Amino acid sequence: MPFHLTPEQKTRFEEDGCLVIKGFIPKPITQQLLDRSKELLRDFSLEGHPLTVFSTSAEEKHVGDDYFLSSGDKIRFFFEQKAFTDGKLNRPKELAINKIGHSLHTEDEAFKDFTLHNEDIRNLAKELDFHQDPRVIQSMIICKQKEVGGAVNSHDDSTFLYSNPLSALGFWFALEDATPTNGCLSFVPGSHKINKIHSRLERVEGGGTEIRKIPLKEGEEEVKLPDWDGEGIDWVAAPCEAGDLVLIHGSVIHRSEANLSQKSRFIYTFHMIEGSAEWDEKNWLQPTPGVPFTKLYG
Template sequence: MTKFSTGEGDDVEHVGDSYFLESGDKIRFFFEEDALSPTGELLKPKHLSINKIGHALHSLSPPFAALLSPNATHSPSLIAQSLGFKKPQCLQSMIICKNPEIGGAVPPHQDSTFLYTDPPSAVGFWYALEDATRENGCLSFWPGSHKWEKVGKRFVRRKDGGGTEFVENEGEVFPRGLEKKEKEGEEKEGSYVMGEVKAGDLVLIHGNLLHKSERNTSGKGRIIYTFHVIEGENVYDERNWLQPPEGGFTRL
């Protein structure tokens, strides 16, 4: 059984086995860190122990694939075009469970760290399937951080083929159009703001935006569905943990 870890640093062990690395064109289940005992036994019922399900729901599960259809009442394609995408591609999708009393915290991060293009272009489409509140681990955002926080690191496959690691980003650190907005010594005042939303709401997350979520210690779930879109005209690196399936990523 495979559990999913979040966080960053030399003391943090990330999922890097084949079950995770080969999940880009499959639907696979990942357990919460606290769901398993030291001997690998489940500590809670299976359906309450799942951290996330991914990463090809958008191409393999008909209900989720229909969401990307250009004939859908709700059109991610039109949204992406309104954001300036010329060739929007969906590269991954997930259900994130945040189950009651066990849903783990997610530390501050930028989505482009994990889904890097050169220049950065990732945008997350985040759909609340249940109300997300401060009690059950709603998202928190640092307003405006997408304008000054560089994509300084990347989450990639190790060159020796042994799992994953964080490395310094040697490519572009801001999306096209934001390069000249970086200012030396620009003030970075402020703090994280909780973003409570209702079931059915859509949250769009810029790839450079710092965001996080707290542990769900409540008795209520916080299930969401999310997929990420990148600019197909940008360079997608061969070291990214997620690699294109045969036929390429899904065009919106």
């Protein structure tokens, strides 16, 4: 049976800016993708690896070394901050990777097949009616390793995937159960309706990236946004079983806690934008001649 979105699910997504779709991926495919993720972790080499760390913690500057900045059309491996003691890995590499990115959907056959040749995903995108001509722009496996899996601070995705007009949409697939104990996602439902994307991650001259203010348009006034982590904000956890899908609107505020538990929380995610939207050359992620942003309805 091909996937169909119910009118209730569509309304829920429009109202909340996020939607959990239970059992979207059949169990054998979920297992295949998890196995493939573990194979990638087993097979990558540490030789010559710059040991780039990925972290969203406030004290950390955003990663911006060449290994990260040139990963948009490759499969690369980014480490957990807590997987190091005195500059040395304190666990096997398979248990030390934070995420694998950013082009599994073009560079790995299993993830390519799942992402781009999937009737259920195409049906869902059509029925959601969020994009006319969706383009898949990046993909990642986020491992949220046991004991050292880093928290992802509250954010919206459009700050990192800025298009004009805004059009980022995330597809987040649980490959393992995600619970409040091992760092499931949480959302501020409806925040996409009041959030204003006032900053964006830019590549900066001389290397690296920085979150910078977007200049206000003439006559535009700065909108004061709530302190999303402060008092009175209603966060809702989105626990998932392996195979569930979470849709994430580009402006909805979300986060995930650190994983100090003994269970990893592998997920696969990709993001899409509208094909006709303007993609700025300052964005860290850039299409390349070999790997242009990929049409979903190709």
